[in-house]
Amino acid sequence: MEPVDHHIVSLVQSSDGIKRTGLNLLTTNTASEKSSVAGDGITSSQNLKEKQRLADVRAELDRINAENQRLKLTLNQVNSNYYALQMHLVSLTQRHRNRIAESSEANTQMNRPIEEKTHGEGMVARQFMDLVQTETKAETDELSESSSEDRCQELSGSPGNTIVESMERRQRNNKSRNQREDTPEGLPHPAGWLPNKGPKFNNSKDNEQAQQTMAMIRKARVSVRARSEASMISDGCQWRKYGQKMAKGNPCPRAYYRCTMATGCPVRKQVQRCAEDRTILVTTYEGNHNHPLPPAAMAMASTTSAAASTLLSGSMPSADHGIMNSNIVPKGMLPGSPNLITLSASAPFPTVTLDLTHPPNQRPLHQLHPLSPNWPHNISSLPDHLLGHPIYNQSKLLGTYLSSQGNNELPVHLSQNQMQRHPMVDTAATAAAITADPNFTAALVAAITSIIGNSHRDNSGNNNSTASRNSGDNNT
DNA sequence: CGGGTTTGACCTGCGC
DNA sequence: GCGCAGGTCAAACCCG
Numbered sequence: 001m002e003p004v005d006h007h008i009v010s011l012v013q014s015s016d017g018i019k020r021t022g023l024n025l026l027t028t029n030t031a032s033e034k035s036s037v038a039g040d041g042i043t044s045s046q047n048l049k050e051k052q053r054l055a056d057v058r059a060e061l062d063r064i065n066a067e068n069q070r071l072k073l074t075l076n077q078v079n080s081n082y083y084a085l086q087m088h089l090v091s092l093t094q095r096h097r098n099r100i101a102e103s104s105e106a107n108t109q110m111n112r113p114i115e116e117k118t119h120g121e122g123m124v125a126r127q128f129m130d131l132v133q134t135e136t137k138a139e140t141d142e143l144s145e146s147s148s149e150d151r152c153q154e155l156s157g158s159p160g161n162t163i164v165e166s167m168e169r170r171q172r173n174n175k176s177r178n179q180r181e182d183t184p185e186g187l188p189h190p191a192g193w194l195p196n197k198g199p200k201f202n203n204s205k206d207n208e209q210a211q212q213t214m215a216m217i218r219k220a221r222v223s224v225r226a227r228s229e230a231s232m233i234s235d236g237c238q239w240r241k242y243g244q245k246m247a248k249g250n251p252c253p254r255a256y257y258r259c260t261m262a263t264g265c266p267v268r269k270q271v272q273r274c275a276e277d278r279t280i281l282v283t284t285y286e287g288n289h290n291h292p293l294p295p296a297a298m299a300m301a302s303t304t305s306a307a308a309s310t311l312l313s314g315s316m317p318s319a320d321h322g323i324m325n326s327n328i329v330p331k332g333m334l335p336g337s338p339n340l341i342t343l344s345a346s347a348p349f350p351t352v353t354l355d356l357t358h359p360p361n362q363r364p365l366h367q368l369h370p371l372s373p374n375w376p377h378n379i380s381s382l383p384d385h386l387l388g389h390p391i392y393n394q395s396k397l398l399g400t401y402l403s404s405q406g407n408n409e410l411p412v413h414l415s416q417n418q419m420q421r422h423p424m425v426d427t428a429a430t431a432a433a434i435t436a437d438p439n440f441t442a443a444l445v446a447a448i449t450s451i452i453g454n455s456h457r458d459n460s461g462n463n464n465s466t467a468s469r470n471s472g473d474n475n476t
Numbered sequence: 477c478g479g480g481t482t483t484g485a486c487c488t489g490c491g492c
Numbered sequence: 493g494c495g496c497a498g499g500t501c502a503a504a505c506c507c508g
Contacts, residue, residue: 240479240480240481241480241481241482242481242499242500242501242502243482243483243499243500243501244481244482244483245497245498245499245500247497247498248496248497248498254498254499256499256500260480268499270499
């Protein structure tokens with residue numbers, strides 16, 4: 001029997017030179033088989049051949065499984081690269097557009113002092129915009145300087161990367177370059193990303209300002225107001241409660257959660273009921289996920305990260321002109337719903353609030369989305385050339401989210417063909433897409449609100465099904 | 477028994 | 493320096 005085992009071992013190891021877990025299973029199996037065979041006293045060469053063939057098949061199966069795993073990893077890597085590249089393209093396009101707009105604006109407002117733009121609370125938003133512009137220049141330089149190979153390596157981050165994360169990496173990179181000028185490798189990135197180019201802050205003043213801005217960006221928050229009977233709204237992620245506090249001015253306690261979908265995920269959220277209307281649940285998200293998100297979480301994560309990037313990019317209609325007040329209401333984008341999106345720069349951290357508490361009938365969808373009068377109910381009717389648009393990808397997110405919520409009346413219908421042609425759901429690109437099209441935030445929020453509203457209405461006598469699902473989702 | 481929740485203690489930043 | 497409020501920690505507790 002001994003030759004059989006040796007044969008199996010050598011076959012598996014020779015397939016790729018790596019001893020795999022399947023090997024243990026094989027040897028364990030054959031060991032038991034060996035004992036049973038020995039116990040029966042069967043030593044015929046026919047049985048030996050049978051065993052050998054079985055071992056060969058198993059070894060081949062193991063090799064194929066290993067190959068399959070490698071292919072999966074490769075596919076994931078390719079997907080990640082695609083996400084990052086698409087995000088980069090969209091953000092560069094948008095920044096180019098912003099620069100054109102700003103240059104034309106500068107022509108008309110040549111005499112306007114810069115100090116006016118950075119005065120008071122508007123300074124926060126302006127700092128974000130300044131940083132984005134600084135980064136824009138740096139990235140433009142990078143585009144012309146770095147090779148495509150470098151870029152592929154640089155952009156191979158996690159699919160959930162956002163502009164904020166990108167900025168953080170650049171900041172880290174810059175720090176590392178300043179401190180360790182003589183070590184070209186720099187510090188290894190936790191996720192395996194090895195930066196080789198950093199922003200080109202030329203003096204310490206810029207650097208200091210950028211660091212302050214980065215600290216603020218890290219603290220940027222997205223707050224979601226929604227009506228829910230449950231203790232927490234479902235966003236597809238897994239959360240662990242780590243604290244609860246009584247906040248001043250609100251009889252309802254504030255609960256603190258952190259994401260437990262990956263070890264070390266920095267994302268946290270606070271959940272608190274509104275003091276004025278306790279049916280309203282205010283969920284505040286902070287940070288960026290360091291792991292891929294399940295489809296159910298992509299919608300909310302992309303919504304919040306998109307809203308955050310909207311805040312950070314300063315591309316909202318009001319903020320774009322440097323007149324950001326403590327509460328900005330982009331009325332132009334939301335007819336009949338002036339409080340849907342609020343940017344707050346007066347809070348300790350810049351916060352964008354998505355108000356999902358208004359009844360959907362206050363926001364006629366056909367007024368909100370420029371693509372289709374029936375959006376989002378018949379996205380499948382969109383022409384093909386729109387399918388690659390980030391906005392459409394966001395719509396797919398919404399569809400995915402709704403599917404995950406078990407909503408039987410999906411407002412978003414996608415043909416199989418479309419899904420196959422555009423199989424990827426790009427959180428980062430959709431975040432950038434928000435900056436590209438301010439109307440989209442309104443449309444997306446309106447769509448989500450309509451679902452929440454429908455769900456609430458449909459289950460008004462049966463408690464909130466979403467809420468009951470929430471507790472299940474979040475407690476698993 | 478492992479994982480999640482509760483809750484009081486502790487830390488930190490900020491205003492006075 | 494002191495008090496307050498927000499945020500976090502960690503031991504105790506609970507639950508499946």
